[in-house]
Amino acid sequence: MTQHLTVVDHPLVQHKLTLMRKKETSTAGFRQLLREISHLIAYEVTRDLPLTDVSIDTPLTEMDAPVLKGKKLALISILRAGNGLLDGVLDLIPSARVGFVGLYRDEETLKPVQYYFKVPKELEDRRVIAVDPMLATGNSSAAAIDLLKEAGATDIRFLCLLAAPEGVARMKEAHPDVPIVTAALDKRLNEKGYIVPGLGDAGDRMFGTK
Template sequence: MIHHIDHPLISAELTCIREPDCPNFEFRQRVRRIASLMVPAVTADLGRTLVPCQTPLELTSGDKVARPIILVPILRAGLGFLDGFLDLIPQAAVAHIGLARNEKTLEPEAYYLKHPTPLGESDLILLDPMLATGGSAVHAVTTLLEAGARSIRFACLLAAPEGIAAFQSSHPQVPIYTAAIDRCLNEKGYILPGLGDAGDRLFGTI
């Protein structure tokens, strides 16, 4: 399922970061704000549990998030999305997954995976700014499922229709949350109109 988080504050931030003259420090700040603005939608259907709550006046009850949350940025661009989520979910644990392309098969492979255990008792939020061809996100979900994860959702800044189709074909049970759905991919696999290489722009390596 695809969830397009259509919000005027998010749209305004996206307009700014699409501009090529947006400096990298400002790009990082705006991506962080977009991530924070996406959190309520991404987490809206998390399970809750009722717990006792002692106010200054009386004993009542209130909600707590039922299961631990693990944020999983895909290295390296996913790191730019991480702090915005941590701003609103400071109790979340953080796992990391690194992917690289196998030069023989041209398919992504995980070269690094570090996570709390057990994954099956937590709700995972996979983070990567761009869903272009879908290869990295698909492989990341597959790797996490093989490691024992049961509940995964994917959050991104921009998604291309080609990436959405590939992701949903491989993992139809994993919801996608995106700030924008762009037009298409170009011949090099970049999202159009897009914003360029998110990792390079986040870390000033253009």
């Protein structure tokens, strides 16, 4: 994966995203759709995982067959909304190691404030996939990647549901070596730093909070 931004335009991804954008979609429906769409976009972010061959026995014969190479993946959820994507990706890669970065956005400054950080060991030997549904200003995402690099990560991907041009530009400036995979690149941010047209606050819609 060499390009900085990949938009997954698969018809099922776009259909499910439209349902998630609709304001009348229920909390349960939103949560289920997020899990389903995360399966689909996870295929793209894991497309170039390295493989190696091992010898196995099928019911008919022995063969050399491909398996994932190296240490287990590390999935890092940027709390709290990242957990919705995390659950879906874990369905596909249940053996992955899991970490959490707790950041919240100061509503006055729009700057990220850290409150939690717990990640797997040996990040330098793992493919690291950071997940957060919304790439808005990019400040929290860039800060999370800073923390992961400080912890040793060198091979990082960023997986999100929606991205704003401002957030993509901020991430490219701060971390040009971290490819972004998303379901849609929306038009802009509003004055409060929300993605437009967007889908509202992903965490609130997922957990039924305000």
